[in-house]
Amino acid sequence: xxxxxxxxxxxxxxxxxxxxxxxxxxxxxxxxxxxxxxxxxxxxxxxxxxxxxxxxxxxxxxxxxxxxxxxxxxxxxxxxxxxxxxxxxxxxxxxxxxxxxxxxxxxxxxxxxxxxxxxxxxxxxxxxxxxxxxxxxx
Numbered sequence: 080x081x082x083x084x085x086x087x088x089x090x091x092x093x094x095x096x097x098x099x100x101x102x103x104x105x106x107x108x109x110x111x112x113x114x115x116x117x118x119x120x121x122x123x124x125x126x127x128x129x130x131x132x133x134x135x136x137x138x139x140x141x142x143x144x145x146x147x148x149x150x151x152x153x154x155x156x157x158x159x160x161x162x163x164x165x166x167x168x169x170x171x172x173x174x175x176x177x178x179x180x181x182x183x184x185x186x187x188x189x190x191x192x193x194x195x196x197x198x199x200x201x202x203x204x205x206x207x208x209x210x211x212x213x214x215x216x217x
Contacts, residue, residue: 082110082149082169083149083167083169083194085114085117085118087194087195087196087199088104088114088117088118089117089118089121089122090195090196090197091147091196091199091200092118092121092122092125093121093122093196094196094197094200095200095203096122096124096125098200098204100144100145101124101125101126102118102122102124102125102126103125103126103128103139103143104118104119104125104126104127104128105128105136105153106127106128106130107130112127112130115127136153137156140153140156140157140160140162141160141162143157143162144162144163144207145162145163145164145165145203145206145207146158146162146163146164146165147164147165147167147199147203148164148165148166148167149166149167149168149169150166150167150168150169150170150171150173150176150177154166154178155178157178157183158178158179158180158182158183159178159179159180161180161181161182162182163182163183163203163206163207163209163210164178164180164182164183164184164206165184165185165186165199165202165203165206166178166183166184166185166186167185167186167188167194167199168185168186168187168188169188169194173185173187181209181213182206182209182210183206184202184205184206186198186199186202
């Protein structure tokens with residue numbers, strides 16, 4: 080299963096809010112919508128986007144500061160845009176299908192291990208700092 084548990088998404092959203100960020104969630108089916116709504120219920124500053132055409136979601140994605148996602152097309156699109164992107168892989172091999180790019184990183188749940196919200200947010204902070212350092216104007 081490629082789905083990261085809802086409680087880990089909630090934990091990640093809480094950590095992002097503690098750092099002054101606003102989590103934004105997307106969804107494409109009823110299961111994902113239920114998870115997005117659970118995140119927003121637990122972390123009220125979370126924005127749940129309405130179901131929208133891919134072009135609209137891509138436009139919103141392109142204006143994002145950071146993307147944290149699972150092994151999905153939107154996560155790959157974010158890395159293609161050059162955005163700081165953390166991908167959580169649970170059941171697939173990121174070496175073959177993971178996002179690529181200077182600011183893309185994949186966290187893989189090793190056999191029996193768990194990727195934690197703290198690990199995800201720490202990696203996100205590292206990528207954000209790297210991105211900011213490389214785009215500073217002197």
